[in-house]
Amino acid sequence: MIFRIDRRTGTAVYVQLMQQVRQAIRMGRLAPGDRLPTAREVAEHAGINPNTVLKAYRELEMAGLVEPRQGSGTYVREHPTVLPDIAGELRRDLAVWAARASAAGLDVRDMQALVAEVMAGTEPTAEETHRVR
Amino acid sequence: MSADRTTPAVDVAGLTHRFGRRYALDGCSFTVPAGAVTALVGRNGAGKSTLLRTAAGLLRPDTGAVRVFGEPAGDATLPRIGYVGQQAPLYPMLTVAQTLTLGGRLNPRWDAAYAHRLADDAELPYTAPVGTLAAGHRTRLALILALAKRPGVLLLDEPLAPLDPVARAEMSGTLMADVADRGTTVVLSSHVVADIESLCDHVVVLAEGRVRLTAEVERALTGHLIAVGATEDVTELDDIVEVRTAGRDATALIRSTGPLPSAGGLSWHRPTLEELVLGYLRAPRPRPKRKVTTT
Numbered sequence: 001m002i003f004r005i006d007r008r009t010g011t012a013v014y015v016q017l018m019q020q021v022r023q024a025i026r027m028g029r030l031a032p033g034d035r036l037p038t039a040r041e042v043a044e045h046a047g048i049n050p051n052t053v054l055k056a057y058r059e060l061e062m063a064g065l066v067e068p069r070q071g072s073g074t075y076v077r078e079h080p081t082v083l084p085d086i087a088g089e090l091r092r093d094l095a096v097w098a099a100r101a102s103a104a105g106l107d108v109r110d111m112q113a114l115v116a117e118v119m120a121g122t123e124p125t126a127e128e129t130h131r132v133r
Numbered sequence: 134m135s136a137d138r139t140t141p142a143v144d145v146a147g148l149t150h151r152f153g154r155r156y157a158l159d160g161c162s163f164t165v166p167a168g169a170v171t172a173l174v175g176r177n178g179a180g181k182s183t184l185l186r187t188a189a190g191l192l193r194p195d196t197g198a199v200r201v202f203g204e205p206a207g208d209a210t211l212p213r214i215g216y217v218g219q220q221a222p223l224y225p226m227l228t229v230a231q232t233l234t235l236g237g238r239l240n241p242r243w244d245a246a247y248a249h250r251l252a253d254d255a256e257l258p259y260t261a262p263v264g265t266l267a268a269g270h271r272t273r274l275a276l277i278l279a280l281a282k283r284p285g286v287l288l289l290d291e292p293l294a295p296l297d298p299v300a301r302a303e304m305s306g307t308l309m310a311d312v313a314d315r316g317t318t319v320v321l322s323s324h325v326v327a328d329i330e331s332l333c334d335h336v337v338v339l340a341e342g343r344v345r346l347t348a349e350v351e352r353a354l355t356g357h358l359i360a361v362g363a364t365e366d367v368t369e370l371d372d373i374v375e376v377r378t379a380g381r382d383a384t385a386l387i388r389s390t391g392p393l394p395s396a397g398g399l400s401w402h403r404p405t406l407e408e409l410v411l412g413y414l415r416a417p418r419p420r421p422k423r424k425v426t427t428t
Contacts, residue, residue: 007327010405012354040313047305048331049170050313120393120402 001030001037005046013048017056018063025065025076036066036074140203142167142286142318143188148197149342150183157183158194159342165320165335167202167285170312172329172350173322174410175339181322182219184339185288188320189216201286212241215279215287219294223275225264229257232274233281240282248281251307255300268295276304280311287311289321293328305332326407336406338413345413350406357409358389362399375416386412 003020005013024030037045039053057074060066068074101111143165150158158180165171175181186192188199190206199206201214223232233252237243252259255273263271272295279287287308293301309332311317323329329336329350336353338346346353357374360367367383368376374386386404393401404412 005331007331010407012351013331040310043309043313044306046331047302047309049334050309051168051170051334052331 001034003037003042003046005048014052014056014059017042017053018059021056021060021065030076032076032078034076035072036076038073140167141165141200142169142202143320144200144203145184145188146198146200148184148187148194148199150187150192150194156342158187158197161197161339161342161344163337163344163347165286165318167318168312168316169335170309170319170333171321171335171337172333173320173337173339174324174329174414175322176414179339180342181339182290185216185290185320185322186218189214189288191216212282213285215282215284217272217275217279217287217289217292219290223263223271223278226262228260228262229266229274230259232263232278236278236281242283244281244283247283248277251277251280254303254307269297269300272296273300273304276307280307283315284317286318286320289319291322291324293323293325308332326410329410330406336410338410340414340416341418345416353409354403354406356388356390357404357412358387358393359402359404359408360385360387360399361401366398375412377415386416 001021001024003017005016009016021030021036030036036057039050039057042048042053043050057066057068061068061074065077066074067077098111101114106114141164145161145163145165148158148161149156161180161184173181173184183192187194188201188206190199190201190208190210201210204210206214224235227235229252233245233248236248237245252274255270255277257270257274257277258266263274266274272292276289276292279289292308293304296304305328308319312319319332321332334350336346336348336350337344348356360370361384362382364378364381364383367385370385370387372388374388376383376385386408393403
């Protein structure tokens with residue numbers, strides 16, 4: 001597993017690490033029982049603070065994706081709970097919403113931007129709303 | 134390490150230093166926990182280099198003191214400090230190999246194998262006189278000397294600035310591996326927010342010789358908000374660090390640990406590290422305390 005850190009996104013480094021582990025599990029590049037690279041390995045390879053790596057691993061552990069094993073590292077759990085049970089329902093809701101957005105002329109990037117904005121709790125400024133891109 | 138983890142690695146208390154009539158440092162105080170990687174941020178002339186030299190024990194401040202693992206910075210603390218200034222203090226006539234040998238003679242805890250591995254990785258020309266090296270190579274050699282000394286604290290003045298992109302990535306990796314292996318405490322100055330974001334967990338912002346902000350990066354980010362909206366609404370907010378106006382709109386960096394407010398005709402978001410640092414660097418000199426209600 002090789003992490004790729006994008007230093008221009010403004011997304012916190014530990015969040016990027018978490019996203020990449022989730023993605024790798026979802027895509028099957030990380031299988032149950034696989035060991036994640038040590039904080040030291042990631043720190044040296046990606047030039048990032050080892051405490052940041054440990055923070056990402058702790059959060060992944062709390063999310064039920066990985067488990068630390070005494071003295072040997074952090075491993076992907078047998079049944080990683082990548083998505084909770086409600087995911088199917090959320091997906092159907094989203095499909096309805098995406099169809100509406102699509103009919104209104106939004107493309108995928110517009111929709112992603114909207115989701116990101118809602119998650120950040122922000123609304124566009126008056127200036128942004130009027131600006132023609 | 135002889136000092137326990139509760140003793141700060143670096144304790145800067147009331148540091149003031151003048152060059153002629155100009156205050157380079159003006160009552161600076163902050164602490165650096167052991168094992169932390171701290172970014173020292175400030176505009177040119179803000180006092181970063183003076184602060185690092187004082188912490189290294191190379192400059193005696195007019196007033197105030199720096200303690201390193203509880204001991205006053207000076208000759209006694211030198212063996213535990215790895216300092217790399219912007220003009221890497223190396224002997225230009227010595228070759229790279231001779232410089233590493235000298236490093237071994239001068240430093241009791243010198244790790245020769247580590248020094249050679251790092252020099253090999255950097256592809257430094259062993260037989261070349263230091264004076265003929267490119268600036269990036271010279272900086273790299275100075276960093277290797279500081280690391281192979283196996284110090285408890287590394288004080289680095291813009292360590293990555295003279296390096297090419299490959300060397301910068303390699304050196305960041307080496308530095309972070311050292312932090313992971315030995316719990317080395319690092320204080321480094323930098324102008325590059327992206328470097329700070331990936332390397333540092335603490336930040337100290339200096340302006341005009343004073344400490345404007347000292348915090349854990351994560352806490353600093355969750356302890357501030359950015360508000361955007363009509364100028365008259367934005368400027369009425371409490372606990373403003375810095376406001377910028379553009380036409381009838383304004384943006385403000387605000388101290389607030391609360392959740393994102395949802396209303397008020399303003400839009401709110403958490404600052405990025407860049408927004409936070411820029412806000413503090415651009416903030417006007419604080420006026421004497423005038424307490425307003427906090428949210």
